[in-house]
Structures are given as structure tokens and as C-alpha cells.
Amino acid sequence: KQEVTQIPAALSVPEGENLVLNCSFTDSAIYNLQWFRQDPGKGLTSLLLIQSSQREQTSGRLNASLDKSSGRSTLYIAASQPGDSATYLCAVVEAAGNKLTFGGGTRVLVKP
Amino acid sequence: DAGVIQSPRHEVTEMGQEVTLRCKPISGHNSLFWYRQTMMRGLELLIYFNNNVPIDDSGMPEDRFSAKMPNASFSTLKIQPSEPRDSAVYFCASRPPGVRTGNTIYFGEGSWLTVV
Numbered sequence A: 001k002q003e004v005t006q007i008p009a010a011l012s013v014p015e016g017e018n019l020v021l022n023c024s025f026t027d028s029a030i031y032n033l034q035w036f037r038q039d040p041g042k043g044l045t046s047l048l049l050i051q052s053s054q055r056e057q058t059s060g061r062l063n064a065s066l067d068k069s070s071g072r073s074t075l076y077i078a079a080s081q082p083g084d085s086a087t088y089l090c091a092v093v094e095a096a097g098n099k100l101t102f103g104g105g106t107r108v109l110v111k112p
Numbered sequence B: 001d002a003g004v005i006q007s008p009r010h011e012v013t014e015m016g017q018e019v020t021l022r023c024k025p026i027s028g029h030n031s032l033f034w035y036r037q038t039m040m041r042g043l044e045l046l047i048y049f050n051n052n053v054p055i056d057d058s059g060m061p062e063d064r065f066s067a068k069m070p071n072a073s074f075s076t077l078k079i080q081p082s083e084p085r086d087s088a089v090y091f092c093a094s095r096p097p098g099v100r101t102g103n104t105i106y107f108g109e110g111s112w113l114t115v116v
Helices: none
Strands: A004-007 A010-014 A019-025 A030-038 A044-051 A056-059 A062-067 A072-077 A086-094 A100-102 A106-111 B005-007 B010-013 B019-024 B031-038 B042-050 B053-056 B065-071 B074-079 B088-095 B111-115
Touching: A004 A086, A010 A019, A019 A030, A019 A086, A019 A106, A030 A062, A030 A072, A044 A056, A044 A062, A044 A072, A072 A086, A100 B042, B005 B088, B010 B019, B019 B088, B019 B111, B031 B074, B042 B065, B042 B074, B053 B065, B074 B088
Parallel strands: A010 A106, B010 B111
Antiparallel strands: A004 A019, A019 A072, A030 A044, A030 A086, A056 A062, A062 A072, A086 A100, A086 A106, B005 B019, B019 B074, B031 B042, B031 B088, B042 B053, B065 B074, B088 B111
């Protein structure tokens, strides 16, 4: 059974610092990995999707890397802003099925 | 595009009552997912449909839970009878057809259920 872990569960940084969020998964047979953002009281918004054949994806200040063989992905957010405060979740689509398995999320607070 | 629409947004009900949550996926999407989110267990997949057919319901916690998708634009998740431990946020999500590896999943705003 696929298990997705995100450490740390919470992170607080001063504005301007770079954020590094970690995601690990136990079964490397994945189709893709997605990073989501969730604001309080809201649904999830997709940030980046990395195919299993890719090593990284970039969108603006966000960069996500994927090392499938070691079961790890990292989301980098450059020059953090207070508006980046949210919970960030990673999820993998398993090769054996169509569903996403989510990590527990990392709650981020960027202090002005 | 209106996105995935869920109703009700908030519901408070008494233990033992029937609860029906509704979802309208994005037009043209052919996969629909029901997730439950709690502080203790995070996001759990309850069931997902492909082309209106339930594919995997292994996450449905027990027989009190049932889900239907009578057509491509509507799905329901029903809890009968409800219990306090069912209190959670229930998310519906949909995904467009095509190469499954490359398609993003879109979430609704969630239905916040409290059973007292």
C-alpha cells in the first residue's frame, strides 16, 4: 500500500526566505506526482504536476523536483511572501490505479 | 468555467439523521472522486467513478456510506445513519479524460459536515 509522508508538518519562516517542502512515498511505481495548495476553509488548488519521466517542473517562484527511485519530491518556493502561507500537500497517482494518495501536508506560515 | 460545485457548503445534523452531499463536476470531465479530510487522518479517498461507473470504493468506511453517479454531471454521497465520527470536510474532485498521467485533478470547495 502506497504511503505518502510530508515532513515537517508545520514550518514558519520570515518573509523573503526560500521554502523547502519535502514529500516521500513508499512505492516508486507512480505515474505522476502533484503538489497542491490549500487555504483555510477552501479546497485544494493544483500547483505543479510532475510526470514520472520528469525530474522537475517550474512555475514562477515554484520549482518541484522528483527522484522516483528514492521516492522523494521537493517543492521549492523562492523568496517567500506572506501570501504563500497555506498548507501544501503532495499526492501521487499510482501506476496500478487512477487514484491520488495524499500526504498529510505541511502547514506554512510566512511572517512579514 | 464554474469549477467543481458542491452543496451544501456547511451542514450540522443530529446523530442518526441521513446526510446527502452533492457534487457537480466540471463539464467534460469523466472521472469523479470523493475525498474526506480530517485532522487525524488527512485526506482519504472514499470512492471514485470513471464514466459514471464506480471503479474503486475500497475507501468507503462502512455500509452507512453510499455514493451514486446517475449521470456525467451529478454525484451524491449519502451517509445513513450519520454518526459524530463522520464529522469532516468532504471534497468532490473531477478530472478530464485523456492520458491519465498528465491530467490535473480539480477540487471543489468542500462540504463541512458536523454531526452532533
